[in-house]
Amino acid sequence: MEYNFREIEKKWQKYWVEHHTYKVTERKDRKKFYVLNMFPYPSGAGLHVGHPLGYIASDIYARYKRLQGFNVLNPMGYDAYGLPAEQYAIQTGQHPAITTTANINRYREQLDKIGFSFDWDREVRTCDPSYYHWTQWAFQKMFNSYYCNERKQARPIEELIDKLGHTGTTGLNVACSEELHLTAEEWNAMTERQQQETLMNYRIAYIGETIVNWCPKLGTVLANDEVVDGVSERGGYPVIQKKMRQWCLRVSAYAQRLLDGLETIDWTDSLKETQRNWIGRSEGTEVRFKLKDSDKEFTIFTTRADTMFGVTFMVLAPESELVQQVTTPQQKSEVDAYVDATKKRTERERIADRKVTGVFSGSYAVNPFTGENIPVWISDYVLAGYGTGAIMAVPAHDSRDYAFARHFNLPIIPLIEGCDVSEESFDAKEGIVTNSPRADVKPYIDFSLNGLTVKEAIAATKKYVQEHHLGRVKVNYRLRDAIFSRQRYWGEPFPVYYKDNMPYMIPEECLPLELPQVSKFLPTESGEPPLGHATKWAWDTINRCVTDNSQIDNNTVFPLELNTMPGFAGSSAYYLRYMDPKNDKALVSKDADEYWRNVDLYVGGTEHATGHLIYSRFWNKFLYDYGYSCTEEPFQKLINQGMIQGRSNFVYRIKETNTFVSLNLKDQYETTPLHVDVNIVSGDILDIEAFRNWRPEYKDAEFILENGKYICGWAIEKMSKSMFNVVNPDMIVEKFGADTLRLYEMFLGPVEQSKPWDTNGIDGCHRFLKKFWALFYDRNGNYLPSEEPAGKDSLKSLHKLIKKVTEDIEAFSYNTSISAFMICVNELSQQKCHNKEILHTLVILIAPFAPHVAEELWHTLSEQESVCDAQWPSYNEEYLTEDTVRMSISFNGKTRFTMDFTADADNKTIEQEVLANEQTAKYLEGKQIVKIIIVPKRIVNIVLK
């Protein structure tokens, strides 16, 4: 009987659905294991062969854990909101919901063919109101919270309001946008509107006037992680800086916890490092500088407090609010011109063209350490968003300050003994400090750093600054608050209405606030986001949900929030929702949360390192603060699956002809390489007939062949339609079967590694399955498994396999475990071993990798219907004497075989070994040797007492 994978796979996929094989419930009697894949955005192109890589890897682990007796949660869903569906809607008028549903159905169809053990009853879709109910709910919680730095957690905003009413901002240690100084009286005297505005300074979800990445082409703002090299991640359109009122999440409040949490989780070092970079913690000092002849002062941030004596000028960011304050009337026109010019530049231009520019403000600051008057400049090399937007410039020890000083001819004072700053600055944080203060000037204060190392000098200066109230020690983070508004239609609507121009939350019982239908997906005529088309919806919502709506001005055109939430909103807590997806009372019930706790194994791409993986850690920590999530870190172990690149094929057309020349002859002609569909190429040999039929212009193509074949060139590129290198998993499944696809994807190499897809190698895996099958059925369809006892060799092979596969799965080293299978099956077929128990064991072992064929064969061996209910085999080694070992294998509560082995007689005597290598012999002299294993020429192992 042949290995008829088509029939087998169809049969068992049907069986799994009918028997709800993969349905999972909270079972307190069994240990849980939560496996999760980053859910996909269902794009119109469907799945290519790279997408399932991570799903297969995690499915193998999930199935393995299940066989080991764990209660495994392995869900799947869709990140369904997003730009492409909306862009498509703008072009075609097709509602995004329709395209999204169609795409989801297509994805599902493709996924189902691969035989995953997902519990589809737990599917979530971010665009489903019953799902985004909880996205909106979490947002409201964040709005109604502030972050307490002392308790290091989010707290209800009422607490803060209470404090402000009693003690004002005195003694307040909370996360905020800017430090305010208010007395209780001042707070109490405020109007409601003023109070609400003040609270925005503290809320975790707040409206902030911030500089945002505005993408004119997409008509929306973008988060920092959505901008790459100054252009939008999606589409690659230019991005400019713009000040806008936007919803923001105070992610920065959690910076330290996000950093600390990395120590407790099992992620790769490189990913942790990426997150550390992104959070960008830097310890430094804030120092106040007074403005000369004025009572104004401003604060700078520096990590090099030791260089206070080398400050020769100050620089403000052009966007800084201080600019207007320090600019003297004489300099005003020049400064305004400069500030305007910087505003017009896009992020990209600023990066591309790093010319030294700047303008003098006219003012001077007083150095608190030297008493010197220092000119204050304005330049775009200082960023408004980092630190205080102002720096003290020490050209001798900072390359940027150095370039600036050279350009504008400002003084440079070296502060490290023996450093040479005639050509470039000395940036290293090492050496002995000098010139602090300089010997030739009268000390201004009683403080010297001379003779100290840089490290010591920093510490001494910090101490001095603190003690003399010149500033304070400060930790700065690069991590910015997340901009949470998008001027888009296809996203979660904010459950927010406006009264007196201030936002208020729609009552919780009115959630979810459903996304309305709109007539057009483009901005309204007045330039508002597309949601602005739904005015009726907006007013209906007000009338339905807001009882006291008398204060809402009837002249307001649109009383609700016009923006929608960004892509990361829906993906930030989905792993919690999977635990209890149908709950309409809570995001997740306490019971379900406490049972599943957090994700034990999370599989996904690195591209989310600074986006989703930061946001969802933040989101989870927020929920943790309120006890809605019982674990602080959502993803305990994370595996980054590599990308599957495409392997493109080329044909070479001789210029201005319709003749194509084979790869190795192409140098004799002048040719143009053209991408050719990889699906009509096999082993780099072009199917000429298929090529002629591929496109009308090639109908009459001529070929110059080598050895009667047309050989194509190849290159590794991104898998994409335009390069004709997309390989579709359905095609592979159709041709070789899902089990072969699963095996091959894993056999390709380590899961974490990026690698090109090359269909050529797939035969090996397919052949393996056929050989596997041949252990059960011979060519004539005779069923082979029998009670005939297994030979020692067979048992040894199997024993080796169990050990290897178990270790390899634990280490996610699937490629090597498949190799082990191949070796074992080869050995068994050579040994003509058809022992039932051995095959029994083998089937369980293969089940995580090739579940369909395992089910089919299991069925013939066992009373249990599904191999999913079996138990992972365990092996036991018991030393009877020093060189006799008793090996046994058991599963499903039964010991299957026991056999005794005596150590190999191959091990040679010590005398022989010593002869093998003179140096080794010398080394071993006088040592107590337990055992030496040797093979011809070399020593393999020496065991010393």
Place this chain on the structure above:
RNA sequence: GCGCCUGUGGUGAAAUUGGUAGACACGUCAGACUUAGGAUCUGAUGCCUCACGGUGUGUAGGUUCGAGUCCUAUCAGGCGCACCA
């Protein structure tokens, strides 16, 4: 510039973590069965050499009885951050 990672046959890759380098698979070559082969089976296959043998894990050193593995330097490629004070 700072930080992290990776360099092994024609190709994808293994190597019990310091102990026979190249397992397993693709490809290639030879053979068998076949009307045929993009089917199946058997054998060979790092490089140099007819062979004996030599040589070999980016390069150069070092530690060690022993190094693909550890250390130092260097080169190449990849990733992250980047005018972050």
